[in-house]
Amino acid sequence: MLFNPEIEQMPLPQLRALQNDRLKEQVAYLHARVPFYQRKFAEAGIDPATFRGLEDLTKLGFTKKTDFRDNYPFGLFAVPEAEVARLHCSSGTTGKATVVGYTAGDLDIFAEVVARSLAAAGCRPGMKLQNAYGYGLxxxxxGIHYGAEKLGLTVIPVSGGSTDRQLQLLQDFRPEIICAIPSYAQVLAEEMQRRGIAPEAINLQLAVLGAEPWTEAIRQQVQAGLHVAATNIYGLSEILGPGISQEDVDERGTGSYVWEDHFYPEVVDRLTGEPVAEGELGVLVFSTLTKKAMPILRYWTGDITNIYYDHSVKRTHVKMGPIRGRADDMLIIRGVNFFPTQVEDIISNMAQVSPYYQVVATRRGSLDEVEVNVEVAESLLRELGLATAALTAEHLQQHECLRQLQGSFAKKIKDNIGLSMRVNLLGCGQLPRSEGGKLSRVKDLRELK
Structure with missing residues (x-):
């Protein structure tokens, strides 16, 4: 379903002209209102009167997370505080939070792109949506709530966590849609199986998942466990929130449409900052084209992905691939560039292990070491008569198939990634589960010593 056919199917030349006009307006707007950008433009020799739009975009440099912290709380705002209709912020892991603001017009755009995204995900007016994303800051x-209402959905605002309540409402209210973080959707599917709740006992048809990277293996687990079609929604607070891009339910696995009339995407080399060719991997960069409270130009997201046009499908907007990792999460181990999601790709083809894993990097003397903790599939444990949450060295000695699994996994890692890693097999439930928030699958302990 197309929520806004005129925009979603706009011919590319017309879309590019719209982006160009909006970018020039945004540069002039920021130059007049935000000292941070006034300084950046002066340093880059940018004059809004002669700025040519997209062809001059790379001259603007990048806006980075540190710029938000340096201008905390409202230094990047382009309107007086009295014109800000809402404030949000993301938690700061190293100091101050990232603060973002919205005018009433910004909130209308926010609702529009989320409605557009939910429609692409297969949602239809009159359906019920259980919102398991966290409310508050x-x-x-x-973001999901107001977009869902704009589309004409009935919203059940459960918020994150509270698994007992989530499952109860899924059975009692029988919503067709659930929105959640992927790792929490895994938890719900796992809990349903553990409690003996059959998928037929609920009425879900669609899962709209985002806020953390996820893989096809997680998609398959969620789809099988909840009996849904699961699609990816992408967003980040600094640009807007959820609804920057979205998978179409009929085109799962082929990328997520970026709503280019509001967000101009680039992919650049993580080391040089230079744009890469269409389809090549790099760091995703966004410029807001219509936001007024806090417009941002060339925001360095840190997310590693690629963008490309798929001319055989129903929309003209560019697609972005799955997030392969983060530029700052890339580990350099003994000279090899390594993204932890490469381990997840291997796991997706191994039925004997579950999708739950954790990568741990340490340093012994001057040598970096990496080990992978992964849970053995519950079906294999039952087959071996090991109905336990804990696996011990004794279990490994007793069961040749576990030792073979451990060796096979380590060999696949070596063959596919080029690194030797220790593999630790764990029982069910030994690794952290999401409680509705983002789940970290990487522990880099090298800086702690």
Whole structure:
């Protein structure tokens, strides 16, 4: 379903002209209102009167997370505080939070792109949506909420966590749609199986998942466990929130449409900052084209992906591939560039292990070491008569198939990634589960010593 056919199917030349006009307007707007950008433009020799739009975009440099912290709380705002209709912020892992603001017009755009995204995900007016994204300062809960209402959905605002309540409402209210973080959707599917709740006992048809990277293996687990079609929604607070891009339910696995009339995407080399060719991997960069409270130009997201046009499908907007990792999460181990999601790709083809894993990097003397903790599939444990949450060295000695699994996994890692890693097999439930928030699958302990 197309929520806004005129925009979603706009011919590319017309779309590019619209982007160009909006970018020039945005540069002039920021130059007049935001000292941070006034300084950046002066340093780059940018004059809004002669700025040519997209062809001059790379001259603007990048806006980075540190710029938000340096201008905390409202230094990047382009309107007086009295014109800000809502404030959100993301938690700061190293100091101050990232603060973002919206005018009433910004909130209308927010609702529009989320409605557009939910329609692409297969949602239809009259359906019920259980919103398991966190409300409050996190943009996910309220962002999805108002977009769902704009589409004509009935919203059940459960917020994140509270698994007992989530499952109860899924059975009692029988919503067709659930929105959640992928790792929490895994938890719900796992809990349903553990409690003996059959998928037929609920009425879900669609799962709209985002806020953390996820893989086809997680998609398959969620789809099988909840009996849904699961699609990816992408967003980040600094640009808007959820609804920057979205998978179409009929085109799952082929990328997510970026709503280019509001967000201009680039992919650049993580080391040089230079744009890469269409389809090549690099760091995703966004410029807001219509936001007024806090417009941002060339925001360095840190997310590694690629963008490309798929001319055989129903929309003209560019697609972005799955997030392969983060530029700052890339580990350099003994000279090899390594993204932890490469381990996840291997796991997706191994039925004997579950999708739950954790990568741990340490340093012994001057040598970097990496080990992978992964849970053995519950079906294999039952087959071996090991109905336990804990696996011990004794279990490994007793069961040749576990030793073979451990060796096979380590060999696949060596063959596919080029690194030797220790593999630790764990029982069910030994690794952390999401409680509705983002789940970290990487522990880099090298800086702690």
């Amino acid at each position: 996190f943009t996910g809960g309220l």
